[in-house]
Amino acid sequence: MSSAELVKTAVIVEDDPDIRHLLAEVLESAGFSTVSVGNGIDGVRAVVNYQPLITTLDVNMPGMDGFEAARRIRQQSDTYIIMLTGLEEEADVVLGLGAGADEYVVKPFRPRELRARIEALLRRPRAGESAAAATPRQESVGPSFPTARVEIDTSAASAGTDVLLRPTAGEVATAGTAWLMHRDLHLDPDSRLVRLAGEDLDLTRTEFDLLATLMESKRRVRSKADLTLVLRGESYVTSYFVGDADKRAIEAHMTNLRRKLGDNPVTPRYIETVRGVGYRLTSETAAP
Structure with missing residues (x-):
């Protein structure tokens, strides 16, 4: 498959199946293939395996919460992280951004607003990219998608082995002239x-x-x-x-x-x- 034919991927980390389904619909309407998981540990694994362009993270999940998942994901990936949080828990927003999230969405959220925030994120360069090179890319480092949506069954307890995180090699940027x-x-x-x-x-x-x-x-x-x-x-x-x-x-x-x-x-x-x-x-x- 050529790079032009590669599909944009989004990983959804959410323990509520109804919200997972809604997030998948919004992201697929924006042109993404989706991978959905129900807990933080599997979410980190999914990001490592699929290297998505966008990752949505619920804050309150069993086991590893969204804050810890964001910290581990950020060590491994430059995926755009969108944190989902409850309206009354504004402290979650501050903690989530500090853990590496790029954006947050308050629950209950409006699908059109989520779509607009995603589009705004994609206009911003990711870590290691210059503004001129800030076009969305999708690397073929994980499994190919047989369909537009993948739902990973997380009903059984995850294995005890945790994800091994590799340090990300920083890209060497060429200095511009307009400092x-x-x-x-x-x-x-x-x-x-x-x-x-x-x-x-x-x-x-x-x-x-x-x-x-x-x-x-x-x-x-x-x-x-x-x-x-x-x-x-x-x-x-x-x-x-x-x-x-x-x-x-x-x-x-x-x-x-x-x-x-x-x-x-x-x-x-x-x-x-x-x-x-x-x-x-x-x-x-x-x-x-």
Whole structure:
């Protein structure tokens, strides 16, 4: 089978069969073949075997929960991870994003909104890809699909052996020429490289996008709602509503980003909080 004929794959990790079925319908309508499993351990195995473009993860599952599954998947794969969480458990959103999820969907979710979020994710480059090369790819590393949908029976308890995770070899990116600079922090939007004091900085896709937005905006304040829409994609057509959970998610990403920058929010060197509004870069002339 040629690369043009390879099918986009999505892995669904969800213990509720009705939600599994609904997720499969939404993803298949978006052109994906689906693999569905009912627990976190089998979900990690499915991602390792099928290397999907999209993975949906339920938060509350028997055995391995969605947080641990996301951490293990992220060690092994650059699949886009969409976390599913209950409306009343906003802390799950923060924990899920910290574990490596790219997006979250609140239950009960609207199929059209899920479809729009998936389309927005696919417009964003994945780890190790430049913006110019951010076209969806599907590697033929797992079993071929006899049909558009695969449901893996997880009614029996999974075997005691766990998934062995291999370290992912990082791709070497060629540095672009249009570096954004702020103090000793340098960012190249084309190669998606970040260097702090001459050392490469390892950021998640979302952390990179947030930092790039702030560095492009310089001293212009970007609100949490504004940053949420940036992450969703400029053509997010279903809804422009930004709720409290979205804003908490931005706060969680910003906390992780500041930690990696070694930035103290009380006496910031790179990113400062404008109380009640949002975030912006510090002044170049301000004391560290």
